[in-house]
Amino acid sequence: MSSSTTHTSTIGAIGAPSRRNTELALLAFAVVIPLFAYMNVGLAISGELPPGMLGYGLGLGLLAGVAHLVVRKFAPYADPLLLPLATLLNGLGLVVIWRLDQSERLQGLAKASFGAFSPSAPKQLLYTAVGIALFVAVMLLLKDHRVLQRYTYISMVGAIGLLLLPLVPGLGKNIYGAKIWIQVGSFSIQPAEFAKIVIAVFFAGYLMVKRDALALASRRFMGLYLPRGRDLGPIVAVWAMSILILVFETDLGTSLLFFGMFVVMLYVATERTSWIVFGLLMSAVGAVSVASFEPHVKVRVDAWLDPFNKTVIAETGTDQIAQSLMAFGSGGTLGTGLGQGNSDLIGFAANSDFILATYGEELGLAGIMALLLIYGLIVERGVRTALAARDPFGKLLAVGLSGAFAIQVFVVAGGVMGLIPLTGMTMPFVAYGGSSVIANWALIGVLLRISDTARRPAPSPAPNPDAEMTQVVRP
Amino acid sequence: MSELTLTVMRLGFLAVLWLFVIVAVQVIRSDLFGTRVTQRGSRREGGRQQAARQQQQAAPPPQRQQSGGRQRRGAPTKLVVSEGILAGTTVALQGQTISLGRAHDSTIVLDDDYASSRHARIYPDRDGQWIVEDLGSTNGTYLDRTRLTTPTPVPLGAPIRIGKTVIELRK
Numbered sequence: 081m082s083s084s085t086t087h088t089s090t091i092g093a094i095g096a097p098s099r100r101n102t103e104l105a106l107l108a109f110a111v112v113i114p115l116f117a118y119m120n121v122g123l124a125i126s127g128e129l130p131p132g133m134l135g136y137g138l139g140l141g142l143l144a145g146v147a148h149l150v151v152r153k154f155a156p157y158a159d160p161l162l163l164p165l166a167t168l169l170n171g172l173g174l175v176v177i178w179r180l181d182q183s184e185r186l187q188g189l190a191k192a193s194f195g196a197f198s199p200s201a202p203k204q205l206l207y208t209a210v211g212i213a214l215f216v217a218v219m220l221l222l223k224d225h226r227v228l229q230r231y232t233y234i235s236m237v238g239a240i241g242l243l244l245l246p247l248v249p250g251l252g253k254n255i256y257g258a259k260i261w262i263q264v265g266s267f268s269i270q271p272a273e274f275a276k277i278v279i280a281v282f283f284a285g286y287l288m289v290k291r292d293a294l295a296l297a298s299r300r301f302m303g304l305y306l307p308r309g310r311d312l313g314p315i316v317a318v319w320a321m322s323i324l325i326l327v328f329e330t331d332l333g334t335s336l337l338f339f340g341m342f343v344v345m346l347y348v349a350t351e352r353t354s355w356i357v358f359g360l361l362m363s364a365v366g367a368v369s370v371a372s373f374e375p376h377v378k379v380r381v382d383a384w385l386d387p388f389n390k391t392v393i394a395e396t397g398t399d400q401i402a403q404s405l406m407a408f409g410s411g412g413t414l415g416t417g418l419g420q421g422n423s424d425l426i427g428f429a430a431n432s433d434f435i436l437a438t439y440g441e442e443l444g445l446a447g448i449m450a451l452l453l454i455y456g457l458i459v460e461r462g463v464r465t466a467l468a469a470r471d472p473f474g475k476l477l478a479v480g481l482s483g484a485f486a487i488q489v490f491v492v493a494g495g496v497m498g499l500i501p502l503t504g505m506t507m508p509f510v511a512y513g514g515s516s517v518i519a520n521w522a523l524i525g526v527l528l529r530i531s532d533t534a535r536r537p538a539p540s541p542a543p544n545p546d547a548e549m550t551q552v553v554r555p
Numbered sequence: 556m557s558e559l560t561l562t563v564m565r566l567g568f569l570a571v572l573w574l575f576v577i578v579a580v581q582v583i584r585s586d587l588f589g590t591r592v593t594q595r596g597s598r599r600e601g602g603r604q605q606a607a608r609q610q611q612q613a614a615p616p617p618q619r620q621q622s623g624g625r626q627r628r629g630a631p632t633k634l635v636v637s638e639g640i641l642a643g644t645t646v647a648l649q650g651q652t653i654s655l656g657r658a659h660d661s662t663i664v665l666d667d668d669y670a671s672s673r674h675a676r677i678y679p680d681r682d683g684q685w686i687v688e689d690l691g692s693t694n695g696t697y698l699d700r701t702r703l704t705t706p707t708p709v710p711l712g713a714p715i716r717i718g719k720t721v722i723e724l725r726k
Contacts, residue, residue: 099582102582106575106578106579106582109575109578110575113571113572113575116567116568116571117568119564120564120565120568123560123561123564124561124564160582161579161582161583164579165579168575226659226660229659288666292668414565414566414569415565415569416565417561417562417564417565418564418565418568420561443568443569443572444569446569446573447568447569447572450569450572450573450575450576451572453576454575454576454579457576457579457580457583460583461583464583470641470644470646470662470663470664471659471664472640472664472666473659473664537647537649
């Protein structure tokens, strides 16, 4: 017995409450905030309440309500925060996309380059509905996340397949130098967003089986555990894969996301700092070599190093980064107020890749901090889910998904703010883009499923008929 | 729209946004500190008390123990993993059977090289006494230092060893 000898108190878990009512209250709050923002934008731009306010409010409220009822019915012990946080981000995204739709400058630009302007906010509301539908489907079909463990290697093949789709001639579409879209009918889909979730399943299943070999079989050298050559295989394979994505699809963001996610999961699975050192070294080598050979990436790096240089702007063909930095600067601490900024000067992609600049200008540092904190809270809930999960696969999957979410936020926010070179990724939930919204709702669905399993009190007493009757006789 | 109204709305919106963040953090707080601390008189460690009580069962019942429930006071309320990869995991004991093993539908999934897929189970008998039973595992289940051959009652705090994992029942 090694327990403390004179403890005067015991610490026990409170019988896990389901906390669905907390979720409902927060969800109502999360629908009201975008409505307030909507009103704010309308009053600032035209001086009257915007006409579509009721429609968007009802739409968002209805979608949130459906999601809540499904969670209440099928995942009663799931985390109470993830759904409201995601709903708030999605709602704020809708408002700011609608606000940018009102900009005459952007309308003119769209007419000049595509011949017609069509507002993005209704489409984004449609994508949100599809996203919630996928969320509901995940809740209904995935009764237990451990089922995914059976599909470890199928997931690997699926993820690579999804990544290769944009390279298929006739299906893939090259938009502005990046081949990351496929065209299905009149929709363009970004398969990498979905591959993100599928590959997390593969990494979790693979690392769960192999982590002992990766953690224990190593030599100690200068304070670092050097892994054996054959154990380095998988990390090198993933690295090569992400470099290949980078070279053939010129998609800096996705390759960073995949490699980063793998290193995070490897570290969590093995508790070896050396993997992080290796990961950073390999990504540095990969980034430097690709940046010096691939012209598309090289331009991005130049624009990052010297965004205000005239020759660089001429070379890139756009002053987006400079405009984005100016937007952040003119926002100051408290912002110019919703609907009163000039972030539409960014022009193309103002409502997708660069949407964060609009927040930065119109809500200021205070607003951007709140927004990033909300992202941080989502990641925190994901990691908390991983801590609470009782099975290693669930732990790794939750860490992988929330790690991917965090890396994506970092890569986009860092790119827009000039911390790292800009990559063609979208801010989860707030940016305009169907694939991103839909895939991230599915991601939240999987996290909620894992957290429901993790927080659910132990199952009801199992029938145990032979407890007394059977005598086990052994030779 | 007057400048003043817009300024008030702008600051009001930031305030509401931050209020949401603060409310969300308050919800997390209950999760971080989500344990109940019960104060009680100082007592010696569980194992010895358990042994002492079993002797007292034969002797006239002492005052501080209700005569009705034989196992009431000594009944463990949770199962704690004290060593191994899952160290720190607890499972509340509510009369259900707890299965241990590498199989991923076990109550506690042991990712341990020395564990079998269905290694052992822990269940209450009719009197509420918790029993551990080895389910024919390859490397065996140890209670204290003895390898289990038949279902055996688990005293409070006794280490059940499966591979590198050690499990205890605690109050």
